[in-house]
Amino acid sequence: MSKVKSKKSKVRITFSVYLVLLTATAFIVSVFIYLLIPLDVYYTSSSIHKSFINVALFLNTHFRLFPSFIIPFLSSQRILGFEKYISFSLLYLTVGIFTFFIDRKRKIFWWYILLSPLVFLEVYIRLINHNLDIMFTPYLNLVIAFVLTRQKSVLKIILKIKKYGNLLFLLFIVYLMFTYFNDFTYLPGKIWKGKWIWSHQDEKDQFLVFEKKLLLPPLIRLKKVPLTITAKSIYRLYINNKFVGIGPGPIDDNNRYFDSYDITKYLHPGINLIKIEAYNYGDDSHFQKKQTGGVLAQIEINSLFFRTIIGTDKTWLVSQDSGWIRTGPKTADGKTYGGEIGTSVLYDEVFDFGVQKRGFNLSDERRAKIEDNLFPRDIPALDYTKTDMKKVDKEGYIDFGEMMVGYPIISAKTDGPAKIIINYREDEKSVGVQKDEFIFPGRGNFVHQNLGRRGFRLVRIVWEKGTGEIELGVETVRFPAEKIGDFKSSDDLLNKIYVLGEKTLKLAMQDQFEDSFIHERSQYLGDSLVDMLYGFYSYSPQILARKALYQFASSQRKDGLIETVYPSSLNQTIISYELMFNTFLKYYYLYTGDLDTVKDLIGNGEKIVKSFDKLKNEQGIIDIGTKNDLEMGEVLTFWIDHISPGDTLPSINLSLNALYYQELDSLSYLYSFIDKKKESVFEEEKKILSQKLQVLVSGLNKSQGKVEGHAAVLLINSGALGTELESEIYNTLFRQMKQLFVTGYFNLFYLLAMEKMGDVDGIKSLVKEHWGGMLDRGADTVWETYDPRVENYLPGSKTHAWSAAPTYFLPAYVGGVRPLSPGWSKILIKPIIIGQSAKTEVKTPCGKIYEKWEIKDGNFDITVNKTCQGEVSLVLPFDIEKGKQITFTENSFHLKIPLSN
The missing domain is CATH 2.60.120.260 (Galactose-binding domain-like)
Known part of the structure; x- marks a missing residue:
């Protein structure tokens, strides 16, 4: 009987020592690491030490057992190289030695002997091959725990021990937790176990x-x-x-x-x-x-x-x-587009396969x-798609059939040493060219994919040395925007113009709105505003628009101004773009109903507006004649319409005041949903500025002065002058002038001014001359600029989404479908009659809207179907019912009006 008790006692001691040793070692190592080593010293860390950290983090996350200030201390990154593997192996060795001396019958020790070599093998492999991580140890921990629990004598002892049984069993469970929760708590962006x-x-x-x-x-x-x-x-x-x-x-x-x-x-x-x-x-x-x-x-x-x-x-x-030899980026070397187009951002790569190893x-x-x-990442991952490889039998152009944005893939089979140059172009006449060079050491097959992104339709292969065969493909990249809008007209030219802009916008939507994916690849505030509007009737822009607003707001300086090209190294302040932030935010809210973003950013918008107090003259009107710099001394760039509007200083000042008035109006509108007191403040500022601008413009008219083109457009759109003065400016100037604006960007504002003044013929003429003219000259995406008066006109970029104005204007104004209140909770249907019919479809936050009007059998016939529950205000075309308004709430509505009425 005494012998049995003696055996049980030995097993009890063996098991107890094993568990206590493991737990105590983990505890001592952890205490030593956290309490005894100075904070600025890199230290070792065993697997159990990491387990201790993560159990603490896990328990704190779920049960709040530790004060919050302890967790950053526990999650410190100070771990030195491979000493953690050595300490880990020493821990197992220590366990083995103690087990040998205590476990005389070797019931547990032989299992340890069989399993431990794998542990030391892992450590050895890690030490001789620093680059290899292997996953044996967690399994071994579980196997040892499993072996222990399979020993009948051990289980009996655990069940029979009265005084210390609960404690030992608890320690055993803690050990299993150390094993299972090893590196358990994973909080991306909060706890980084990697290092730069x-x-x-x-x-x-x-x-x-x-x-x-x-x-x-x-x-x-x-x-x-x-x-x-x-x-x-x-x-x-x-x-x-x-x-x-x-x-x-x-x-x-x-x-x-x-x-x-x-x-x-x-x-x-x-x-x-x-x-x-x-x-x-x-x-x-x-x-x-x-x-x-x-x-x-x-x-x-x-x-x-x-x-x-x-x-x-x-x-x-x-x-x-070393096979990849870059010549470095060529950045735009002018001020604002001051240099030749070819000096925009181009990245030429040189790859030498001879030193590729x-x-x-x-x-x-x-x-x-x-x-x-x-x-x-706060936006979805981009979509990547590989095209088929195109074989090039000889020197010349490869036409991919449409504009491509992505990463070229070259597959070459050379007959001997060779060198080729690949030029990427929008077309054969384009000025800006991206170029790659490939050097081949001898006969063989070679494959390479660029790390640098390219934008092109045509690729020209030039063999400077040697011969062989080349295949070229591209892995295209796109933002995964949902198709939420469409427009169809009886006039096929309008359909082609809409698609032209839609296609360009899709290419420009990458990780951000890019002004040109071939040249600058930058996010401009003014470009992003209009790109967002285009997207609400084609490809959903909400995610990129929200991201852009937050990024521009984050660039705000102490003086209130923001960087209007951002992220960028330019530190550029485009004064007209500064005065578009609140308008951007207003239209974002109108189309999305996202009030949280408005609440976050309206303070930034207010600071921008207040920063312009420094530019006001004694009459309280913005005047940059003598105040062309601000607190930080930078020269403000006035950029209403591409390189230079060509306007005189008084007209530039009028343009800025029109934009400033529009910003006050936007702030007033946004604060009406947040703070009624501030709404009234900005309403009063609007009223005062409106009176001053009316006096100023009236004085110009009476003195035979001149309100030049850009200022006239912006003043009409702002609503600062009132109906009578707007008509006077428009009738005395615009009906006498030929379209002079070369960017589709500013022609959007021109279209809006003509719509406000009811000039349907002017709208038809501008759309067909400007964008139809691009199509006539072979455009497959909208150009940055276009002047129909210039024969063989060559724009700076033939792919520039800021010029895609019809993609917004046609469905929103010819179709006539627009939000009347935030999130489309109220809907406006106000079409313009161009052609015999138009159909518009839009997916909104509150549901889908389908609208179609047509001139048929002597009637104006309009149908509206919607899943939105909001009220619809239908404003009939002025030339049919003199702008008569009809309100309805039904999800389906049909109206037929004889044209004779």
Whole structure:
């Protein structure tokens, strides 16, 4: 009997010591790390130490057991290289030694002997191959726990121990929690276990390749494997040589986006290769400020039995691809479009296949703090689609049939040493050209995909040396915008013009609204405003519009002004664009009903308006004649219509005051939903400015002065002058002048002024001359500028979405479908009769709207079907019923009016 008790006692001691040793070691290591090592010292971390951190984080997240100030301390990133693996192996070795001396019957020890070599094998592999992460240890922890629980004597002892049984069992459960919750708490953007890495040679204009190998056990069942990544400046991610994504998206100077991908489908048991191609622009560019290089990423492995995180650190291999030789970006070298078109942002790549082979070294682990200003991507991932490869038998142009935006792929088979040049063009006559060079060392097959994005329709291949065969394709990139609008007319020219703008807008919608995806690739405030309007009748712009508003607001300076090209290195203040922020916000709210965004940003808009007090003269009118700079000393660029409006200073001042009045009107409108007191303040300011402008304009008319074209358009649209004075300006000036505005951007404002004045013939003429003229000259996207009076007119860019005005104007004014109150809760139907019929479809936040009118059998016939529950105000065309208004709430409405009435 005593012998049995002795055996049980030994087993009890063995098991107790094992559990206590494991738990105590974890506790002591954690206490030592957190309490004894100075904060500024990089320290070691065992797997159990990381488990301790994450159990604490898990418990705090779900049960609030720890004060909030402890968590940032627990989640510190100070881990030194591979010492954590050594400490981990020493922990197992210590357990083995104690087990040997205590477990005389070797019931547990032999299991330990059988399993421990795998632990040391993992440590050994990690030490000799820094780049390989393997996933054995979590399984081994579970196996040891399983073996212990299978020992009958151990189970009996656990059940029979009275004094210490509960404590030991609790310690055992805690150990399992350490195992299971290893790296459990994963909060993207909040807790980063990766570190910024780059090469030891921190040069600008660098193209680097980072690699990491991950060994997954054969029987692993992955649940979900999210990968989080960002870079300075751009990255392209591959898993097992399969393309995953490109990023990050452009953001303001003080923040940075990170992207998240579920890479489960790319992984398999065995060795997996994680590859990141990264490029740092180095120098300032039109759409990016100078920054040091860096890549930051982490992978969360989730399986049935364990979770762990692998982050970028100095174990990642890095190579500078010497085959990729960039000549550096060519940034716009004029002031505002002051240089030749060919000096816009072009990125020429040179790739030498002869030195393509890379030699890898360990990454340089940046000791920079992981910023608190890393934010998850707030827009959907872009769509990527590969085209078919096109074979080039000889030198000449490849016509892709339409404008392409994406990443070219070249496949070459050379007969010997060779060199080719690839030119990317909008058409054969385009001035701005992007160019790549490829150098081939000898006979062979070569494949390469650009990291730099290209915009083109035509590609010209030039063999400078050697012969061979070339195939060229492109991986196109698009923002995944939903198609929410359509317009059809009996006039096929109007249909083609609508589609022309729609197609251009779709190309320009990338990570942001890009003014030109070939040249600047920048987000301008004025361009973004009109692009948003175009999108509400074609491809949903809400996500990009909201992003743009927040980004422009984030650029606001102490003096109240914002950067009107942003993100960018230009620090450019376009004064007319400053006076469009609140109008942008107003139309965004009108079409979306998103009041939260208005509440967030209206304060920024108010500061912009107040900043113009410095530019007012003694009469309280904006006058930049003597005040052309502000607090920070920069010269303000006046940009109403492309390069220069050609207007005199008095007319420029009138234009600015018209825009200023419109901003006051927008603030008054927006505050009517938020703060009635502020609404009345801006209403009063509007009233005072209106009176002053009416006196000023009347005085010009009486003194045979001149209200020049741009000012006249903006004053009419602003509503500051009143009906009588607006008619006087329009009748004395516009009916005598030929269309002189060369941008489709400003011609939008011209169309709106003509609609307000009821000049239907003028609208027909402008649409067909300006945009129809582009089509006659072979346009397949809208041009940046166009002057029908100039033979063989050559615009700066033949793909510029700011000129897509008819894509908005035709459905909104010819179709006549517009929101009358925020979120389309009230709807206006007010068509213009151009052609014999028009059909408009719009998907709104409150539902779909279908409207069709036609002239048929001597009647004006109009049908409206909607799923919105709001009220509809139908305003009949003036030339049919003199603007008679009919209100209805039914979801279906049909009206037929004889034209004779």
